Amino acid sequence: MTSNLAVDVRGLRKSYGDLTVLDGVDLAVEAGTVTALLGPNGAGKTTAVGVLSTLLKADAGTVRVAGHDVVAQPEAVRASIGVTGQMSAVDDLLTGVENLRLMASLHHLGRHDGRERADALLAQFGLTDAARKPVSTWSGGMRRKLDLAMTLVGAPAVVFLDEPTTGLDPRSRRTLWDEVRALVAAGTTILLTTQYLEEADQLADRVAVLDGGRIVAEGTPAELKSTHDAGSLDDVFLRLTEPTPEPSADPTTKEVAR
Amino acid sequence: MTTVTIATTTAGARPLADTLTMLRRNLLRAVRYPGLTSFTIAIPVILLLLFVFVFGGAFGAGVMPGVAPGADGRAAYLDYITPAILLFAVVGAAQSVAITAAMDATSGIMARFKTMAISSGSVLGGPVLGTVVQGLVAVAVVLGLAVALGYRPHAGGLGWLALAGLLALVTFALSWLCVAMGLSAPSVETASNTPMILTALPFLGSGFVPVETMPAGVRWFAEYQPLTPIIETTRALLAGTPLNTSTTLQALAWSVLIAALGYAWSRALYRRERR
Numbered sequence: 001m002t003s004n005l006a007v008d009v010r011g012l013r014k015s016y017g018d019l020t021v022l023d024g025v026d027l028a029v030e031a032g033t034v035t036a037l038l039g040p041n042g043a044g045k046t047t048a049v050g051v052l053s054t055l056l057k058a059d060a061g062t063v064r065v066a067g068h069d070v071v072a073q074p075e076a077v078r079a080s081i082g083v084t085g086q087m088s089a090v091d092d093l094l095t096g097v098e099n100l101r102l103m104a105s106l107h108h109l110g111r112h113d114g115r116e117r118a119d120a121l122l123a124q125f126g127l128t129d130a131a132r133k134p135v136s137t138w139s140g141g142m143r144r145k146l147d148l149a150m151t152l153v154g155a156p157a158v159v160f161l162d163e164p165t166t167g168l169d170p171r172s173r174r175t176l177w178d179e180v181r182a183l184v185a186a187g188t189t190i191l192l193t194t195q196y197l198e199e200a201d202q203l204a205d206r207v208a209v210l211d212g213g214r215i216v217a218e219g220t221p222a223e224l225k226s227t228h229d230a231g232s233l234d235d236v237f238l239r240l241t242e243p244t245p246e247p248s249a250d251p252t253t254k255e256v257a258r
Numbered sequence: 259m260t261t262v263t264i265a266t267t268t269a270g271a272r273p274l275a276d277t278l279t280m281l282r283r284n285l286l287r288a289v290r291y292p293g294l295t296s297f298t299i300a301i302p303v304i305l306l307l308l309f310v311f312v313f314g315g316a317f318g319a320g321v322m323p324g325v326a327p328g329a330d331g332r333a334a335y336l337d338y339i340t341p342a343i344l345l346f347a348v349v350g351a352a353q354s355v356a357i358t359a360a361m362d363a364t365s366g367i368m369a370r371f372k373t374m375a376i377s378s379g380s381v382l383g384g385p386v387l388g389t390v391v392q393g394l395v396a397v398a399v400v401l402g403l404a405v406a407l408g409y410r411p412h413a414g415g416l417g418w419l420a421l422a423g424l425l426a427l428v429t430f431a432l433s434w435l436c437v438a439m440g441l442s443a444p445s446v447e448t449a450s451n452t453p454m455i456l457t458a459l460p461f462l463g464s465g466f467v468p469v470e471t472m473p474a475g476v477r478w479f480a481e482y483q484p485l486t487p488i489i490e491t492t493r494a495l496l497a498g499t500p501l502n503t504s505t506t507l508q509a510l511a512w513s514v515l516i517a518a519l520g521y522a523w524s525r526a527l528y529r530r531e532r533r
Contacts, residue, residue: 056531078374081373086366089369105279
């Protein structure tokens with residue numbers, strides 16, 4: 001129970017009918033660090049985050065997050081985590097500040113504290129000017145920032161980011177990276193999935209390469225590069241992962257979901 | 259680097275507080291997106307005008323023996339159908355929550371709520387309670403129009419209270435059913451398809467014509483379907499006439515049954531893994 005692991009995954013399996021999405025995944029994330037789960041489309045990244053965040057049930061294996069078992073103590077896990085998924089999880093009809101206050105109310109922060117928290121996060125993410133306009137009028141980058149800000153309202157100990165910068169322009173991407181670094185500096189544990197090698201290289205203390213439902217390589221970015229005699233994580237990625245047939249085989253990714 | 263101060267979060271769900279928060283969210287959404295609410299109010303308004311001013315002159319004479327066609331018929335028919343039109347307002351409001359539920363489920367926000375330590379009942383209970391509020395507003399608007407057209411209810415103070423309670427209960431029950439229908443729809447566009455069935459129910463009962471005038475099979479359905487005792491109880495409450503105990507109990511029993519089934523179905527769908 002007193003392990004220093006914020007995320008402890010052992011032998012995680014998950015399949016949908018005949019389709020095996022996760023085929024025995026082991027993953028350990030130390031508290032206060034960033035781990036990037038890297039993999040091609042359909043590797044099972046989103047499914048893994050789904051199980052870790054109590055949205056999906058594993059077929060086999062044990063998953064502990066922030067010291068709690070996701071099956072036995074899902075409420076304790078939920079109280080410790082923040083999740084920013086691939087799908088936009090903001091309320092389009094509300095304004096930015098209303099979205100953040102909604103989260104504050106759901107965390108039972110109280111009126112005064114909730115307003116302060118919302119204003120602080122708006123300022124932190126540079127969203128104060130747009131805060132009183134409906135989110136439906138915002139740009140994709142701003143919505144993504146709000147999405148992450150909403151995830152942070154409850155000051156979660158462990159944050160899951162599922163492809164947080166997909167579709168963002170380089171400047172917005174860098175802003176989000178800065179926010180991730182600030183979070184880690186404040187002691188938050190982060191597990192992020194990405195298909196951008198540069199993102200993993202920039203942010204992650206450790207990288208786990210997921211392909212075909214299994215972790216095919218794991219280590220620091222430098223270790224992975226030297227072990228695989230590669231100049232960049234790009235080369236590591238291309239050597240380790242097999243070309244995926246289109247369309248993606250991961251049933252929980254957006255492209256095939258509906 | 260900017261860091262916000264870590265606010266203390268009280269762990270654990272608080273069902274009442276969470277439901278009120280979700281209710282507030284849904285009422286705010288209704289204000290921000292008045293199109294859906296207006297639409298649900300427009301339908302019973304149009305039906306009332308259509309049935310009174312187009313069909314009423316002739317139908318009124320048909321449902322009320324001794325009433326002459328024309329203006330007298332219209333007045334009699336307005337009197338006859340107003341309870342059923344109020345049920346249309348209730349059904350329309352309930353149908354809209356199917357769209358609300360489907361919107362939440364297909365965007366990422368319901369997934370976000372599921373990963374938070376909040377009361378799971380509040381995520382769907384908030385929209386349902388918001389719909390009850392919208393349903394009562396719709397009923398008030400439609401009833402106001404009926405009064406403007408010459409309808410004269412004779413309910414007493416307690417009668418109005420009972421009427422509001424009954425219609426709130428019916429909206430609550432139908433809303434849970436419609437939440438489940440919305441959650442089982444594959445997309446927002448198809449979310450309102452299944453609840454459309456409910457639109458037919460006020461017609462297939464005692465709301466517009468006496469059931470005695472229907473052929474055997476239809477008459478059987480009209481007599482025993484849930485909305486018939488509900489419409490008849492509404493009619494008696496508005497008219498200020500004594501309630502038929504058996505009819506009133508049937509109305510309440512149907513409402514509770516529909517609410518329980520809708521709630522159980524919604525809860526099962528909410529807990530289902532969404533692929």
